[in-house]
Amino acid sequence: MSESHSGEASGTRDDDSVRRNYLNASYSVISWLFTTDHKRIALLYLIPVTLMFFVGGVAITIQRLSLMSPQGALVEGDTYNKLFTIHGVIMVFFFLVPVIPTVLGNFFLPMMIGAKDLAFPRLNLLSWYLYMLGAVWTLVAVLAGGVDTGWTFYTPYSSASSHTNVAMTMLGVVISGFSSLLTGLNFIVTVHWLRAPGLHWFRLPIFVWSTYATSFIFLLAVPVLAMAFILVVLERILQIGVFDPALGGDPLLFQHLFWFYSHPAVYIMILPGMGVVSEVIPCFARKQLYGYHFVAFSSFAIACLGFFVWAHHMFVAGLSLYAALIFSSLSFLVAIPSAIKVFNWTSTLYKASITFEAPMLFSLGFVALFTFGGMAGLYLATLGMDMHIHDTYFVIAHFHFIMVGGMVLGYMAGLHYWWPKMFGRLYSDWWSRFTAIIIFVGFFLTFIPQFVAGYNGMPRRYYMYAPEYQVWNVMSSAGASILGVGYVIPLIYLPWSLWRGKPAGRNPWGATGLEWQTPSPPPTDNFDSTPVVVRPPYQYHFQKAQNEP
Amino acid sequence: MFNEVALFPEAASTTAQQVDRLFLFLTAVCGGVGLLVAALLISFAVKYRRRPGEKGNPPETPASRPLEWFWTIAPIGFFAVMFLWGAEVYISAYRPPDDAATVYVVGKQWMWKCQHPEGQREIDTLHVPLGRPTRLLMTSEDVIHSLFIPDFRIHMDLLPERYTSVWFQPTRIGTYRLFCSQYCGTQHAGMVGTIVVMRPDDYQRWLNLSAEGSMALQGRKVFLKYRCVSCHSGDGIARCPSLEDLYGRPVALSNGRVVPADDEYIRESIVYPSAKIVAGYENIMPTYKGQISEEEIFQLIAYLQTLGKGETPVRVEEFPPPTGTPPITTKDWPP
Numbered sequence: 008m009s010e011s012h013s014g015e016a017s018g019t020r021d022d023d024s025v026r027r028n029y030l031n032a033s034y035s036v037i038s039w040l041f042t043t044d045h046k047r048i049a050l051l052y053l054i055p056v057t058l059m060f061f062v063g064g065v066a067i068t069i070q071r072l073s074l075m076s077p078q079g080a081l082v083e084g085d086t087y088n089k090l091f092t093i094h095g096v097i098m099v100f101f102f103l104v105p106v107i108p109t110v111l112g113n114f115f116l117p118m119m120i121g122a123k124d125l126a127f128p129r130l131n132l133l134s135w136y137l138y139m140l141g142a143v144w145t146l147v148a149v150l151a152g153g154v155d156t157g158w159t160f161y162t163p164y165s166s167a168s169s170h171t172n173v174a175m176t177m178l179g180v181v182i183s184g185f186s187s188l189l190t191g192l193n194f195i196v197t198v199h200w201l202r203a204p205g206l207h208w209f210r211l212p213i214f215v216w217s218t219y220a221t222s223f224i225f226l227l228a229v230p231v232l233a234m235a236f237i238l239v240v241l242e243r244i245l246q247i248g249v250f251d252p253a254l255g256g257d258p259l260l261f262q263h264l265f266w267f268y269s270h271p272a273v274y275i276m277i278l279p280g281m282g283v284v285s286e287v288i289p290c291f292a293r294k295q296l297y298g299y300h301f302v303a304f305s306s307f308a309i310a311c312l313g314f315f316v317w318a319h320h321m322f323v324a325g326l327s328l329y330a331a332l333i334f335s336s337l338s339f340l341v342a343i344p345s346a347i348k349v350f351n352w353t354s355t356l357y358k359a360s361i362t363f364e365a366p367m368l369f370s371l372g373f374v375a376l377f378t379f380g381g382m383a384g385l386y387l388a389t390l391g392m393d394m395h396i397h398d399t400y401f402v403i404a405h406f407h408f409i410m411v412g413g414m415v416l417g418y419m420a421g422l423h424y425w426w427p428k429m430f431g432r433l434y435s436d437w438w439s440r441f442t443a444i445i446i447f448v449g450f451f452l453t454f455i456p457q458f459v460a461g462y463n464g465m466p467r468r469y470y471m472y473a474p475e476y477q478v479w480n481v482m483s484s485a486g487a488s489i490l491g492v493g494y495v496i497p498l499i500y501l502p503w504s505l506w507r508g509k510p511a512g513r514n515p516w517g518a519t520g521l522e523w524q525t526p527s528p529p530p531t532d533n534f535d536s537t538p539v540v541v542r543p544p545y546q547y548h549f550q551k552a553q554n555e556p
Numbered sequence: 557m558f559n560e561v562a563l564f565p566e567a568a569s570t571t572a573q574q575v576d577r578l579f580l581f582l583t584a585v586c587g588g589v590g591l592l593v594a595a596l597l598i599s600f601a602v603k604y605r606r607r608p609g610e611k612g613n614p615p616e617t618p619a620s621r622p623l624e625w626f627w628t629i630a631p632i633g634f635f636a637v638m639f640l641w642g643a644e645v646y647i648s649a650y651r652p653p654d655d656a657a658t659v660y661v662v663g664k665q666w667m668w669k670c671q672h673p674e675g676q677r678e679i680d681t682l683h684v685p686l687g688r689p690t691r692l693l694m695t696s697e698d699v700i701h702s703l704f705i706p707d708f709r710i711h712m713d714l715l716p717e718r719y720t721s722v723w724f725q726p727t728r729i730g731t732y733r734l735f736c737s738q739y740c741g742t743q744h745a746g747m748v749g750t751i752v753v754m755r756p757d758d759y760q761r762w763l764n765l766s767a768e769g770s771m772a773l774q775g776r777k778v779f780l781k782y783r784c785v786s787c788h789s790g791d792g793i794a795r796c797p798s799l800e801d802l803y804g805r806p807v808a809l810s811n812g813r814v815v816p817a818d819d820e821y822i823r824e825s826i827v828y829p830s831a832k833i834v835a836g837y838e839n840i841m842p843t844y845k846g847q848i849s850e851e852e853i854f855q856l857i858a859y860l861q862t863l864g865k866g867e868t869p870v871r872v873e874e875f876p877p878p879t880g881t882p883p884i885t886t887k888d889w890p891p
Binding site for chain 2: 084085087088155156157159161163164167168169252253258259292293294295297298299301322323324325328331332335336339340342343346347349350351353354356357358359360361362363371374375378379382383385386388389390391392393394395397398399459462463464466467468469470471472473475547548550
């Protein structure tokens with residue numbers, strides 16, 4: 008993208024590995040806990056976010072084991088209900104929503120626009136403390152008895168009927184929500200003010216576009232969620248009568264407010280993943296991203312339209328017929344920008360020169376699973392179809408295709424793509440490719456049977472079920488065990504690479520972004536001198552053969 | 557466990573057949589597009605893989621504007637068909653035919669309580685005759701539940717303090733599962749029931765088994781029990797509007813609006829009497845919230861549907877007779 012280093016051979020540069028960087032600038036604990044360096048804050052997020060992923064993973068592991076038997080092999084009733092609530096709350100609010108913006112966005116958004124840091128470094132640190140407070144708060148609520156409402160917290164069950172730690176959990180989510188809000192604000196200001204000379208809007212990498220679009224959703228949606236949750240907490244404590252009809256409230260009002268956040272939140276979760284994939288595919292195809300403007304604008308179309316489809320979660324909730332018709336038609340519209348992206352990623356491969364390192368395998372997996380899951384969404388947007396499959400395992404399978412098949416694979420792609428830049432080391436090529444394939448296969452085996460169980464009528468959130476669904480549950484649990492192995496392997500080879508990995512050099516993939524033109528790991532100030540950008544992104548055809556030894 | 561495997565659920569209602577046709581259409585379109593994308597991804601990945609010894613990067617392929625606009629616009633055509641077809645199935649599933657018989661359903665943690673107009677009441681089971689369109693009028697006593705009959709492909713939430721309805725026309729004799737699909741607490745997974753579809757003559761026999769009189773008759777008892785008749789007496793000195801021939805008719809309100817006297821209106825008038833005041837009357841009715849059960853309200857609704865001109869029970873006495881027994885004085889005992 009910039010002239011300054013393009014065309015320069017990558018590979019090992021001894022002077023890079025011994026020079027001062029953001030990791031070895033200081034070693035004290037204080038220097039980490041009070042750092043304002045966006046790269047260090049990204050690593051501060053990486054650890055708790057990964058831990059939360061495995062907390063949510065343990066919860067679902069117990070459930071999937073239990074579901075091997077129609078009567079519930081391990082847990083039943085309240086315990087099962089608490090487990091799926093923990094799984095949902097932790098995975099959605101403490102992993103999927105923050106993970107790419109706070110880890111990869113924090114680290115690479117400033118570097119990709121040629122900045123030294125985010126616009127508000129201290130605000131960034133505050134975001135981290137809010138996240139940690141919210142996470143610890145929620146874990147305490149879970150350990151002190153748990154909560155059994157499901158991550159959707161539907162009223163009046165949550166406000167009047169449940170006797171678990173509902174209020175405390177909801178406050179934990181609200182606190183972490185403010186972390187996201189401040190991060191979004193920080194990103195928006197950063198993209199507006201700190202772009203390098205020459206980096207005008209249509210030279211921005213798609214990852215920046217999609218993170219920017221995500222930030223707007225944070226800013227507009229999180230306050231609504233915070234408000235709705237605080238009202239539920241007030242209703243539980245003070246009996247104020249907002250959602251509970253026994254107190255004169257309206258239970259559907261909560262669903263409207265909740266989905267006004269939580270549907271856009273789906274795009275919070277998927278847009279950054281789309282951004283990662285839009286970086287990785289051109290890099291490993293050595294080809295310009297096909298239809299850059301369409302991909303960039305489709306991120307914004309998704310962010311905007313995503314705010315007008317929330318009631319498609321309520322087609323059988325007692326919505327008026329006209330509301331159902333409007334929200335169904337709008338839900339189809341939001342599928343169009345997603346389709347545009349899929350077609351453009353596919354076209355990028357045309358007449359390309361493709362290699363299949365782990366980031367590329369994860370990204371191709373993303374495209375396949377996202378396409379599959381997105382098309383399952385069309386079934387759910389179709390009114391007459393949703394009427395049957397609503398709240399069944401079909402829905403579970405659909406959103407796991409998007410959230411896990413899409414977002415988690417997108418995150419893995421990004422983590423593997425930028426890992427050498429973050430730590431200056433290369434991880435095991437064989438193990439990482441193996442992991443990508445294991446996760447992809449395990450994922451399919453886990454969730455395809457759930458589509459069948461769902462169409463056959465198995466409702467979600469059942470700790471016991473009719474015996475005819477057993478075969479699908481056993482297949483799903485078997486697939487999940489493969490998927491679980493796929494998640495554990497990177498815990499070994501990624502940390503291993505920190506000590507034993509080969510030095511990565513500045514640009515091991517021969518990528519074009521600004522972030523690759525600085526040493527790995529980057530120095531605290533990112534760039535020795537402010538880069539000047541003269542070209543649009545992904546100009547791979549101008550590059551010589553970086554990957555040749 | 558493997559001899560019970562079915563890829564498709566049974567299609568036991570008219571709606572089920574419509575939904576399955578829609579499903580096959582969606583699967584054909586999505587499967588076609590999905591296979592196309594998969595074929596392109598795989599063939600590109602194979603054909604354009606980097607060969608050993610390949611130097612440099614391939615030349616630019618400029619994006620084709622017409623192609624971009626094609627795949628932006630083309631999906632809209634498919635989506636329009638999906639939307640319209642889905643809307644048609646949905647509308648027909650929520651608008652019952654005029655000759656549908658109503659069955660009243662109350663959900664509570666964690667059971668289904670059903671009442672038939674003929675008077676039978678059952679829990680976690682619902683008997684219906686083959687071929688008759690049956691409308692379910694539903695409400696909840698506590699939290700939100702959802703009625704889900706997979707073999708009929710229908711689904712509708714039950715809301716506290718509000719009525720929802722759904723209908724079906726069974727096309728096969730048999731027993732089918734009924735699930736609660738909206739999470740409702742500890743025994744959500746246990747809130748399941750059975751739908752029994754019977755031959756019409758069997759159903760008639762079943763109806764005659766154990767009824768305590770029709771729902772309308774039970775509603776008349778409720779009408780007298782809560783002394784509704786004291787004010788809604790339907791005669792010249794009534795303090796409240798007559799309820800005769802009221803059901804389904806338009807009602808003029810004191811604020812000038814005219815609303816239909818439907819199920820929801822009747823329920824609201826019992827539980828929140830001051831919400832809508834009939835033109836020409838005072839706001840004097842006390843609320844029956846917390847005193848009357850949802851099932852009794854349903855019985856009253858059934859009763860009002862049958863209440864014709866001049867059929868309001870007569871207020872026999874101005875004052876009710878004493879209901880307690882006189883106190884027993886031990887003085888006189890033994891005599």
